[in-house]
Amino acid sequence: MNGGNDAELSDAPAGPPPPLEWKFSQVFGERTAGEEVQEVDIISAIEFDNTGDHLATGDRGGRVVLFERTDTKDFDYLKSLEIEEKINKIRWCQTANGALFLLSTNDKTIKFWKVQEKKVKKISEMNTDTSKAVGKGGMAGSSFSSSPKPFVANGGYPGRSYSYLSKDFSFPPGGIPSLRLPVVSSNETSLVARCRRVYAHAHDYHINSISNNSDGETFISADDLRINLWNLEISNQSFNIVDVKPANMEDLTEVITSAEFHPSHCNMLAYSSSKGSIRLIDLRQSALCDTHSKLFEEQEAAGSRSFFTEIIASISDIKFGKDGRYLLSRDYMTLKLWDINMDSGPVATFQVHEYLRPKLCDLYENDSIFDKFECCLSGDGQRVATGSYSNLFRVFGCASGSAESSTLEGSKNPTRRQVQTPSRPSRSLSSITRSVRRGAESLGVDANGSSFDFTTKLLHLAWHPTENSIACAAANSLYMYYA
Numbered sequence: 001m002n003g004g005n006d007a008e009l010s011d012a013p014a015g016p017p018p019p020l021e022w023k024f025s026q027v028f029g030e031r032t033a034g035e036e037v038q039e040v041d042i043i044s045a046i047e048f049d050n051t052g053d054h055l056a057t058g059d060r061g062g063r064v065v066l067f068e069r070t071d072t073k074d075f076d077y078l079k080s081l082e083i084e085e086k087i088n089k090i091r092w093c094q095t096a097n098g099a100l101f102l103l104s105t106n107d108k109t110i111k112f113w114k115v116q117e118k119k120v121k122k123i124s125e126m127n128t129d130t131s132k133a134v135g136k137g138g139m140a141g142s143s144f145s146s147s148p149k150p151f152v153a154n155g156g157y158p159g160r161s162y163s164y165l166s167k168d169f170s171f172p173p174g175g176i177p178s179l180r181l182p183v184v185s186s187n188e189t190s191l192v193a194r195c196r197r198v199y200a201h202a203h204d205y206h207i208n209s210i211s212n213n214s215d216g217e218t219f220i221s222a223d224d225l226r227i228n229l230w231n232l233e234i235s236n237q238s239f240n241i242v243d244v245k246p247a248n249m250e251d252l253t254e255v256i257t258s259a260e261f262h263p264s265h266c267n268m269l270a271y272s273s274s275k276g277s278i279r280l281i282d283l284r285q286s287a288l289c290d291t292h293s294k295l296f297e298e299q300e301a302a303g304s305r306s307f308f309t310e311i312i313a314s315i316s317d318i319k320f321g322k323d324g325r326y327l328l329s330r331d332y333m334t335l336k337l338w339d340i341n342m343d344s345g346p347v348a349t350f351q352v353h354e355y356l357r358p359k360l361c362d363l364y365e366n367d368s369i370f371d372k373f374e375c376c377l378s379g380d381g382q383r384v385a386t387g388s389y390s391n392l393f394r395v396f397g398c399a400s401g402s403a404e405s406s407t408l409e410g411s412k413n414p415t416r417r418q419v420q421t422p423s424r425p426s427r428s429l430s431s432i433t434r435s436v437r438r439g440a441e442s443l444g445v446d447a448n449g450s451s452f453d454f455t456t457k458l459l460h461l462a463w464h465p466t467e468n469s470i471a472c473a474a475a476n477s478l479y480m481y482y483a
Contacts (some may be wrong), residue, residue: 199235219261276298317330328377411479
């Protein structure tokens with residue numbers, strides 16, 4: 001990117017792609033009118049795997065639910081895992097031998113799961129027919145009838161020991177002509193989930209992030225003050241690679257809010273802070289990465305500082321684009337897209353809900369200002385998305401020249417509530433590159449005159465890795481859309 005030129009946000013052909021038309025696809029756990037949502041059922045994490053054929057959700061009750069794509073391209077319930085406590089993050093790991101692997105974490109404990117289809121053989125009972133037997137004794141247990149016996153897994157038989165013959169049973173001369181050998185009657189597949197490892201006792205504060213490394217062997221976990229590096233095979237040892245804890249806790253000025261490995265460079269990772277900065281670190285530089293290789297932060301405009309400035313600058317989520325060149329961050333009011341080769345400022349800023357700015361005092365009083373919204377990028381890097389209040393989510397085009405800015409609702413009718421947005425994006429010139437600002441709304445009501453509901457919020461969403469498909473959580477309901 002050259003200074004003074006419009007930032008090229010992707011390698012797409014000349015001209016931005018046309019805006020997408022989003023349509024409802026599926027819903028799981030839809031609420032009926034007036035139904036009360038239980039706290040434990042509220043979805044707290046969503047994640048597609050690398051293929052997009054599997055989707056995992058976690059909830060505040062500690063359950064991870066897996067969905068698998070069918071031939072009709074819809075998702076079906078696959079498996080449910082019981083963990084304990086609220087699920088903060090889920091990350092899919094590399095598959096092996098037809099098995100699925102994933103990491104999940106609550107506030108303190110990370111678990112490594114293996115989900116695999118097991119073939120269960122149904123075998124007919126092995127026994128002898130006593131009517132043809134001659135000897136001093138009969139069969140142990142209750143007598144056998146000639147009627148068909150129930151089939152059981154792997155040769156077992158309910159309520160019967162494996163020692164079928166009594167001790168005083170003797171074989172007649174010439175043997176027993178009616179001896180039946182076990183016969184495999186059917187093969188059934190059953191999905192089995194097993195917790196392979198538990199990574200615990202490494203964090204004093206609540207874990208806010210986990211991220212797999214591209215090497216397929218390691219992952220990181222982050223809390224407010226530390227980032228630890230783990231080997232998937234070793235659960236009782238981790239390496240502390242970032243520590244921002246001051247000698248005196250009264251000197252603490254910022255905390256870690258999110259951390260993510262680079263998608264292809266196994267030595268690089270980024271982490272964000274409550275002061276609105278993102279640090280890129282290189283694991284090759286030192287064992288303890290106290291110094292960063294790059295710092296990304298936006299300079300404050302003169303005279304714009306207020307009581308809420310630092311609070312709304314806190315970054316709640318960061319995500320690398322698929323190619324690793326761009327990094328998306330979400331703070332309370334905006335989405336920002338960063339080029340990791342350019343640390344002078346974001347290449348694009350998207351206003352998510354600018355109408356809230358006059359209401360910051362109210363949002364501070366009811367703690368909504370501390371809500372942590374997630375963000376995501378499309379697989380082709382052409383668009384970004386994040387959630388808002390009233391179960392709304394925003395989709396922005398980030399290709400060069402794109403003015404795409406959509407507001408959608410987490411419901412069966414995603415286009416029911418459309419927010420009025422400026423027809424042309426405003427531009428502001430930064431010191432090196434033009435930073436595109438888009439999507440600012442002027443009103444706190446939608447086009448239908450409905451007021452926004454700040455008690456309902458769409459915090460979690462994920463973009464399919466290869467298609468224009470979004471999964472998002474509205475309380476306990478999982479909605480899926482396609483374009």
